[in-house]
Amino acid sequence: MDNRLVLLLAAVVTNFGHLLASQNLNCARGYWGEDCKSRCSKGCTYIGCDKVTGSCFGCNSGYHGKHCDISCPAHCVCNRFNGNCTSCYNGWYGDLCNMPCHNNCSSCSKTTGVCSTCNYGWYGTHCSIPCSMGCNRNYCTKSTGYCSRCKVGWYGSNCEKQCPTNCHDGCHKTSGGCTYCNSGFWGSKCSIVCTTNCESCQKSDGTCLFCPNGFWGSNCSQTCSTNNCKKCDKNTGSCKTCNSGFWGPNCKYVCNKCRNEKCDRFTGVCETCPVGFAGEHCNITCDISNCSRWSCTKIQGFSCSDCKYGFWGTRCEKQCDTNHRCRYCSKNTGGCISCLSGYWGISCEKNCTKSCSSCNKYTGYCWNCKTGLWGNFCENNCTVNCICDRTTGICSSCVHGDWGKVCENKCNENCYSGCDKGTGKCSSCKAGFWGKFCKNKCLAGDRCQDCDNSNGICSKCVLGFWGSSCEKNCATNCAEGCNKKTGTCTSCAPGLSGLNCDIKCEDENCETCHRYPDSHSCIICKAGYWGQSCDIQCKSERCIECHMNEGRCTLCDDGFWGTPCHLRCNAGCKCCSVTSGTCSRQHYCLGTNDMRNTTVVLEQTNNTLNTVSFTLLGCSVAVLLVAIGIPCMIKRRSKQKAGAATSENQNVVQQSVSYTVDREGKARIEIPSFQAGVDNYTYETPETNKGFEEEDYADLLEADMVYENR
Template identity: 35%
Template structure:
């Protein structure tokens, strides 16, 4: 026993499992009684080939249930048996657990004329066909034999039942179910599954599903080396797919160079690049195929390069074609310019317009200017307008001015530019009218004095005239730039200050610049103090004291008030007393007669101001009197001065004092030094010395 354990440890330590209990050196876990020196006999519950270490397991060995009385049937000993004490012809065995059974080996006592059946079931009372294995009928003398009951399909259950047909107890010695250990197969489990199996192989045949890279029933053959990802059919060994550019059973062939990307891995058939044909795109189209396009089946060109024809476009077109020719016959579809004929080998007349003529006849389709006839060999008349005439008969399409006739060889009458014949003029020269243009147009016709050919009415009047014959004068008040309408004489525009259809009425004096439209509305708006489209409404009648206003959406808005009144919002309010103009009742711009000053003109000017006038700040405008000086005339001059500029300089002196400092009394003075002092140039006042 110790030897067996040691051997098992040895295998477990140095050998790696491949499938279940078998290893990659083709050995399996030992189920022999002695494993050290060859397998002489198998452990209980195991059998099979000793050379493969007893891999055939009896899965029912000691697999009875805890309460089962039939342990002798699963003890591996065919010398012990169980027999039903009652007369019922069956033997029921309860298993330890549910198990899967494919076939049973039952060692039992057989009697003549009996049919034996085996059941694998999950309930004691079950006996349906679906849980029954094969039926065995025995005819012979009484004997002990092992009978194989094969199930139609694997059955799962925890009860086994052996039933005989005759009403007598059945005697059973052993019930066995064999299964190879994982990784082995064969009748005696003598073979080891291939390492290339992706899962457990079939324990009877060894068949398995191969891992990538192997094929065959036993997965023992490697896939061809050229298979994509080493992947091949596990039965045939044919590659499942090839790398781009190869094909064949073993991907041994290269795809044609005409294939787009890759070809069918089995057949080599592919989608062709432009310019190749056949199923595998191995042939190149003719170089004369247009855009290298040809039929994939036979290589016939779909269209030819210009100038070629034939199935392979290897023939040159017949003649000078103006493009392609018939792909089959080679005849030109159209000729090049200047050529005609079936094969485009004849030259069109040089007088054909654009050098193009009828292909069959060579006749010009259109003649160049100045020629006519089938081949445009005849000259048009020199009097044809533009030198053009009818291609068929040479008649001028239109004559030059002054000529008539089919060839324009006859002269029109004098003053006639275009005529139908010698007696009827179609278009007169400027200034003439009548059947033969013998009458002069009215003298005031404008536009080079032109008039209607039949009536003589002017087409346009000279500036300042109107009427059919332009004999009436426009109104003198019409604007000179446009004057008046030719039919009724109404002015197009009026001179400044005038209005009405004939501009005979005056514009309102309240219109700015005295200009208005014919409907009396003012062109430039209203003079100050007026509003409305005709400037007929006074601002101060709508808004008291308003000097300037405008109307917006039927509402009058004051823009400026009269003097002594100020604008606040849309109304005018009176300025403070003595205020001539102001911004508000708290701010004056100018005081009345310059007699007042202060922010609201509430202060009178100083009485010492000359004329008692001052500006709004209180500064005297004309200077001081009453022996005062300063900007407000509120400071006293020296007693010697009548008037002064500053406290130390007098403008006029009291009697007996000189102008200037007024400090020297002239009475009895003989010294002239005072005059010199008085005549100081900085004082700018001359002294009387």
């Protein structure tokens, strides 16, 4: 036996025994060593490695060595034991697979670099010659460039030639002969033109096969017999198809009112009729103005099965009567079947009694009487407060609030919706009362809004109270009362949260926030603010409210619109839509312009009053000087006439008053003193000048007031 074979068998037996021995170690796959903590090399295959030595049972592609921890050269599949490249990746060759194949090679010889296969579209030793552009899918043989199939329109061994121009759907690959010709041509290569007016001819001999519309004959040289014939028989010339809107053997008849002018060529029967027409030839007009139920079809024609009130006849073309009192009459005879309300008789010629709302057509007896009347003609009066039977006069029910056999009793005043006619028991009680006759007050007293009708126990408290007997007050900050059983607020006042609305919202500018303990974050910001914490002001002063998350304006001042309220509404438009600028009705406006105008008027009024006040002050000074001078003169003359007089003179003078209005609209009156050292007198009135007209206070400003000085 060959020594090499013996050595090989010995190595296999040794490795196999070593493998069996190593498997006695209970390591997980991918680990080895006495404590199984060592990881097999990443180059080992999924089988793993020897549990004792850590050597791999097999290497992954790209690695070699005992532990598969040595990388093969790039683009190389190498031998595990010696690292030599056994093959190269596609596109590379050489001992180390480090030389690229020719550009158009998909693979080449590892030793010589000669191309073994080419990319599509190339052939030759080094795949450097392009295939013919006529090759199907751009593929040809590597050695000769031969194409097995050509693209449509090409032929030849290498598909290098183009088919004749008028070939239809390609030509024969070897000869280039046309299989079919385009319309209007014939011959082996479709190079001969068909005769004039021939739409299509035989490829082999040029015999005409189809004529264009309006022509016939072996060479399509003859015209069809009539201008309305669209297509006629090639051999006989008889018309086969008419132009739209015509019919008959020679297409000389016109389709009558057919929809889209389409009818049967032989009978003239329309395919469909336009709306409002019926019959095979669509020559029947469907007048449905007096029909309540009708049929209008091409096959069945036009018919009315029911007429509208007031009409009769086959097509409801006749009126029931001339006095217009008949509601409905026989469709066939025209005889009146039903009268309009308020009439009776064979021809509805008689009037029902005035007390009838309607009466029998044949007897005149009333069907229904007005409230409080009975009898065949509603001629009798029911008992007071009684709604009685029309035929017997017996009281069947009472007017609301009464009861008894003849409705002689009054329901209790605390009954809410009347009472039983026989017993007087209330149907339901007004708020705060209970019992069969609603005579009892609810047990909880005035704080109870509704209570059980059978026991008086309160079921609903008056707003602001809670408890079994409504004895407890809801929390002060509850906006819409509280739960009767728990006292929990239904909703909170702005800026507050919590079950009892006793917790302030976290954000200062928050109007409504989450009520419950897990979160008091804001839901709605106060007007003019936005953001999660309501700490950002809206973008424009004209923006009254803006979107909490986006900041875009949702409510603008009157007269403006747009996301930042920067656009003016159209002239004459007091307020408009914030998104479209469309003018809104005046009752949707906020009235902010009116408030602003009022402020301007007040300021103008204040300015006017101030001007008037200064003018009057000057006049007052002049009058004061005159007033002081006159008494002196009088006093001097009195001394001359009466001698030494010791009595004290009393001087009466007219004094002007300064009248102004401050910024808050309060009236202010200032009276200057006559005597030195005496303070001026000032009077303030709580009245504002809101709504004042100038004439309301002009007299006050100009009037002189009389004071007495001693």
